[in-house]
Amino acid sequence: MLSDACDLPRFVERPPWRLSGVVVGAALNDPDTLEALGAAVDAAPYRGAPRAPVLYVKPRHTLARADAPLQLPADAPAVEVGATIALLVGRTLCRASPEEALDAVTGHALAVDLSLPLASFYRPAARAKALDGSCHIGAIGAPHRPDVFGWRVSIDGRTAQRAGSARYTRAPAQLLADVSGFMTLRAGDLVLLGVAQGAPLARAGQRVRIEAEGLAPIEFDVEAGA
């Protein structure tokens, strides 16, 4: 359950489900991310492309409403703005097939995974990926084909990235099925489908907006850390 400290908007708490507070994201789910690594993928420390989905958890302290400012850590010049789509799971998925998994999706939202730029994907990098308030979740919209979203990230009003959900290494249905193979997904869990390669950087003092047709936007300020 979400704690009182987490101020996700109330509209996500409508019956018959409400958010469980579990948010899991797929890393490296854009083929361009591995491509950008080139030959490094086969060298140490990685020694080959990932076989299972590479996942990370966004714990409760990271969850933020769509207009909540992000405070940069004092020693961080910028944060990567990883726009993505969040799928809301509507019923229990345990070792589900891709078809069952897709059928259990009950809503979609824009989400932004804010992360300090990573020099390496070898370790889970909690300090970079689990900053306070670093996971904005937009208003949840009705079910929709999850592979047909395009989104735009703008920083201070200028377009910084256009990307979409069509080019996943692991398509949404397969991702949910694979995850449910070892961790049961429950009603109210959110799964982030993966950020696109080339996530733009935002600095203190800048305003970030993410929008997609058919989904509620996210817009917030990046503030200098204390």
Place this chain on the structure above:
Amino acid sequence: MTTGTPARSARTARVAWAGAIHEARPHPHGLQLADGRVLAEDAVVWLPPFEPGTVIALGLNYAEHAKELARELSKPVDAEPLVFFKTAGSLLGHRGQTWRPREAAFMHYECELAVIIGRAGRRIAAADAMQHVAGYTVANDYAVRDYLENWHRPNLRVKNRDGATVLGPWFVPAAEVPDPHALALRTWVNGVPTQQGHTADLVHRIPALIEYLSGFMTLAPGDVILTGTPEGVSDVRAGDEVVCEIEGIGRLVNTLVDDALFQPQTRE
């Protein structure tokens, strides 16, 4: 009570019994519910002994364990703590069952001291950190090494499996643990001792971990830090009983079960 339980311990458990979830305390005949009923240890279903918030786990936090794994690591251990998060579905109580996948060649237990946060905080100095600790319990944080890959290692398929992070039996208030860095940890598999360590050997000690974590994240009551496991991990099989004990904290029992129990869903 042989593990140093004070005569009037304030330690608590959460158990399911006769249709409800209860708080329970130790009793000479097992445990006693808040409403007074006295029950045998094996009569109840044990749940994790507190309402878990964020589950924070440490890897490679005992030097000898890091050495034990050094052969298969493709990079030396960093000076910075290796931290990852778990979801609530991974948690399991005392005397529970954990699935041991038949296809895996190597699945091992990890006996760990779990530190439960009682007071929220951000940017907590190490000198103040222990004031934020509510208490302790024992954790057995299983890993399936077959599924290790070198991306966000160790990843969720290895460390966030359903019911493969066992917590309990008791929540032990910090006041009953004068020095959490002076506790022996031991694991037995089917009664045979396999793992032995001591919290004095933690690479990053509890105050340092709280300072490090609260430097980038707000810690909140119910958050739990699994402080890592010492050397001596070995493969376990379905049917094995694994007992993890930490001196003065508790003795946590778990049984591994086979694929055969987990049948496909039947649909009408």
